Amino acid sequence: MPAWLVTMSDRYASRTGLSTLELMRLSALHHTTVGELGEAGILDLLSASYQGLTSGDGVIGPGDDAAVIPAPGGHFVIATDAMNEGHHFLRTWPSGITDNGYSTGWKLAAQNLSDMNAMGAVTSSVSVSLAMPTTTPAAWVFHFGRGIANACRWLGASQTVISGGDLTRAETIATAITATANLIGQPVLRKAAEDVAGFHLIHTGNAGMSHAGYVVASQGTHNQLRRDELQALRLFLRPRPPLDQGPKVAGVVSAMMDVSDSILTDADRLAAANNLHAHIDPAWVARTAAHLQPLADRYDADASQWVLTGGEDYGLLAILNPEHDLPAGWEIIGQLTSQPQERPATTGWDHF
Incomplete structure (x- = not known):
């Protein structure tokens, strides 16, 4: 692997920024396509972007036919999530906001880490599949890999090993992660x-x-965004699943899942799994929507609908016995009931 690429990866992961020379070298990647790099060059690029997260005790990581990841408890959790360009992400949004690949990698990792969190498990590895056109800028691939690695580090899953994956050619960018995790109990x-x-x-x-x-991202103007718009934009492009909470409440709550498609959709799924219905407290909706309404007013929208039917927040929903204390950092948002609940025609995200 070129020495300058290793150095660039180290500096990129830090908060001190890149040197002028490193910035020039990274800039050169914008003029290089993955077709020009070839598979070996792409793998070198991804190895640099993953640096520090490809090895561990008992781990056989990238470079062999398959990875080996220890499962100390004898059981592990596994899940797969995919993201496709034009359906799950854009490289340039209608607002003019551009993703250089970093946010796509971050979000791909975050949604998989969230699935592990919802099972009360601690992520042990992620394996990354990436399909893309030969014209894809090499820099996009590097930033994509850094987004995955930094999401693992900064969201609180630095124990995660990036164990390898697969590369192939496609007409548009399509990517997927398979994650494994170890159960706490x-x-x-x-x-x-x-x-x-x-x-x-x-x-x-x-x-x-x-x-x-x-x-x-869809309706704003990138150079005229206010602070609250930027905050919301960051949480859309780079979600913050509360990874400390899932393992913490395992054994306390009766059931749990993450919120990927919306509060209404996922609360109804959780209730249906228990042959019940989910009543959502209107007072909680009003309180939660209140701080979003000034932003919603600028887009002629109803913030309460964002709260109820908006997806990809990657928080957690759980069922708690009323006799138990509410865990710190959680809110009571409703209850499970045998009575059917009124719902809008669209309750949240649907892939189809």
């Missing part, structure tokens, strides 16, 4: 092991913020 499932009628529905996360950011 028993897995926390959507279906509870007890009758949970009347139990609290509790939540931790940033309900509505990601959808607010999506509206900004």
Whole structure:
């Protein structure tokens, strides 16, 4: 691997920034395509971007036919998520906001780490698949890899090993991660092991913020954004799943899942898994929407709809016995009931 690429990767991961020479070298990647690099060159580039997260005790990482990741407890959790250009992400948004690949990598990692979190597990590895046109800038690939690596570090999953993956050619960029995780105790499932009628529905996360950011990316003007718009935009492009919470409440809550498609959609899924319905407290919706409404007013929108039907926040929903104390950092947002609840025609994100 070229020495300058290793140095560039080290400096990029730090908060001190890049030197002028390193910036010049990174700039050169913008004029180089992955077709010009070839598979070996792309792998070198990704290895540099993943630096520091490809090895560990007992790990056989990238470079062999398959990776080996220890599972100390004898059981592990596994999940896969995919993101496709034009459907899940854009390189340039209608607002003029451009993603150099970093946010795509970050979000891909975040949504997989969130799935592990919802099971009460700690992520052990991610394996990355990347399909792209030969005209894709090499710099996009480097930033994409850094987004994955830095999401693992800064979201609190620095123990994660980037174990390898797959490269192939495609007409548009398509990527996927398969993640594994180690259980802290028993897995926390959507279906509870007890009758949970009347139990609290509790939540931790940033309900509505990601959808607010999506509206900004789609309808805003990139050089005229206010502070609250930038905050929402950051949480849309680079979600912050609360990774410390899943393992912390495992064994306390009766059931749990992450919020990927919306509060309404995912609360209904959690309730349905227990043959019940989800009542969402209107007072909680009003409180949560209140701080988003000034931003929503600029886009002629209703912030309460962002809270209820907006997806990709990657918070957590759980079922809590009313006799138990509410865990720190969580809110009671409703309860499970046997009574059907009124719902809008569209309750959240649907891939199809």
